[in-house]
Amino acid sequence: MNNSPWWRDAVVYEIYVRSFADASGDGVGDLQGIRSRLPYLAELGVDAVWLTPFQPSPMADGGYDVADYRGVDPLFGTLADFDALVADAHAHGLRLIVDIVPNHSSSDHAWFKAALASPPGSPERDRYIFRDGDAPPNNWTSVFSGPAWSRLPDGQWYLHLFAPEQPDFNWRNPAVHEEFLDVLRFWLDRGVDGFRIDVAMGLYKDADLADVPPSREGFQSRSPIWSQPEVHEVYREWRKVLDSYPGDRAAVGEVWTDTAEDLALYVRPDELHQSFNFAWLEAPWSATAFRKIIEDTLAAVTAPTWVLSNHDVIRHITRYGEGSLEPRAGLARGRAALLAMLALPGSAYLYQGEELGLPEVKNLPPEARQDPIFKRSNGELPGRDGCRVPIPWSGTAEPYGFSPDGARPWLPQPPEWASLTAERQAGDPGSTLAFYRQALALRRSLRDSLPDSIAWLDCPGDALVFSRGDLTCAINCGEEPVALPPHKGVLISSGEPNETTLPPDTTTWLKTAI
Template structure:
């Protein structure tokens, strides 16, 4: 019988990007033993679970999202024994462990794809992927990373790769592909993982006719919220796959979960991924993308709660991850500024002070909402994007495939700082880090924030403790009447108020302030770009 322990519904889940979190052996690359040594700090912070980006065997053409072996750990990150120790240690600290699963594509170095290239056209080996004949590419689909989504083989066929050329798309209409991933699920469930974050969950099934599509293939947003989905995204057949996966997970106790990375619009379509017999959660990207404007944020909060509530699911909230500019930098631009595909030398630079001020306010606002929250490593330090990373060290395939028009995601993936005066800021025992860290990292290092009143780390720690104490994750939102550019709601006995305006905002008479993202004015009013939690 499936477990009824719905721990995920109010959980705060912390994303770890393994290559950039902690390096135990000094080779400049983060690893699983490094993560294990830092788990006590995460428990102290007050999170409930960790989500690990891929650590599988991979040539690392796309930072591990090109998987060559789903059942083993890449030697860069350690071994299966290290994974087992990490899972056991996390559980000892009361933390759940969620791992990334990448089912849309494999690496071109996966044994299946090597066999496909060695076999002739029409062979069973090629049926596991999407191969087609023709003198020209089968259609005009574009790769997410730029250029054609079709690559020609030496024998004249074409294979589909919606991402990098080294990431051939699997054929999810093939029963062998479906059986393989059911076995992969069981492999990691049997090792004790508590769930899976499913990469590109909306992309597994393609339109059977490979209908032409002339618009760019943008996975991170960009879908028309009104018209039909593109022929490569959000096809009906994905839901059958996740119903089958859910049956597997429901056979395990304690409860294990599936989390969808699905860039789908509108929220009602996203909610279809979290119906009772499919996934448990889906990332709330409309919230992540909402501008720093009260009306827009209120609208997306309302639509998110309504959509997930209609199917009995919990709502998730997220501000940063490994694919987007960190919100401490993103919010340092004018509120109406749209998505930025990376920031580099020569680009308009954010206002660092404004960005951090708004980031702290945004984080406190998010953590006051009912549902589950996702944090990205380093945001609890107020870490900004590395916006002056040299172009010659960039590794994101988007940089090359876009013809150097999109700087990509490396800026949010730079190894994080633990100790201000240590080599590599405490990331590892030596100076090496796979991406260079900026000198400003010292001022954000954890050892300069622990125990320091008003630091971002202490703000997060206090917020997570208060969130748990007042059971805000399981609460209900009731909007409060406000004037001007103020957003305020009650969650149980807690008032959450954010002031977006230029004039200081009043708190209700008798309100007792529990937390504030910045100090209040001398008369107790809330300054601009500040969020307050108050007991009322």
């Protein structure tokens, strides 16, 4: 029996709340919609669900601009709906993780309204980052394009690393620490099993607000903006709160770094339980790249995570298919990458819809797009709406069972999704949904017996082969079939099963030959 905490080897399913399931009929996903689909998630075989923000928000950034950290936006339901969702999830054997957004609030938050109503130098303004000057305090730019500073009529500037509607907190103010410790307890008291921490490396900024050198722009592990050493004390505080509750409550950080070693700093024994490992998510379709990521990750952290897609990036099926002349290469590679990921020690994070083989929607009309990246770049950057299109559940036309009574979803769904609905795939043993169910069930049956280490085996061409106890995993990223190592049989394959050779763009699990 495996006595490890649940989060060490869990499969966690990310729900982008606005786009999962709509019960109210307004075209926007909600908490009651999620409740109605819990049997689907239990049958899929995941262990936990992560919800993107559902708290009160003007939705300038899809809910990541939080106006009240202790409530539910009416768009999504009520606190009673949330409590019922927690209870139902637990009844289905699912853990529930919620998003917390500590780097910034909404400009509609009571604290920021009080700051605007108070004079420069006041305690109210000290909860955020305000500065004087005729020009912006430094050269920092917004992650969403444009300047990271906005000026008020009284002449002061305030920092927003994202949209102007998302002012950054001043974590050098103890009041901010106390506020978030209380927010954690509020949700833990309601039974949540943990938190996903948005922009976890961004809370502290360089005390002198030094300019960013040209070589350090972006989400880097070391710059005046990201991964300041003081941030680690925050997570030591948070870990104490989490550890004071029963049931292995956990925290996973959204930490963008440029090295696995820096990532490891966030998951020391007294800090976060896990941190997202985005290296694979950014990697090309390459056995060489995959091996380096696996080696670096397993050498740096004891509780690794693996992720291929999320609500901020192009869906991996589309990403892997770009540049290939084979129309179905992206889907084949996506299935292969999923199987390789599930063979590794640690936990896996899935993004809603990937189990249906959903591609990125690239042809959304400009008037439908809502991402602030699209708006702030004047349409030069497409933004993230393409991976956030609502899920197709059933039927042959929009809204594909997403909303009742045929209500149009908040983002349009493409007509070609008629063949990708959960209903249609559930009855097809060769579908991507059936493959995900089979792979997750097999992983669950094996995981208690597998070690937390792997051993590399010799392999030809652009392929990888590793063993993990009684399981051997082979993935072929090349263009030619490769010979499989000696084995006792095929357990599962992302493509056509074969006892002797591994086709291109395919992963196979084998019984290790001993």
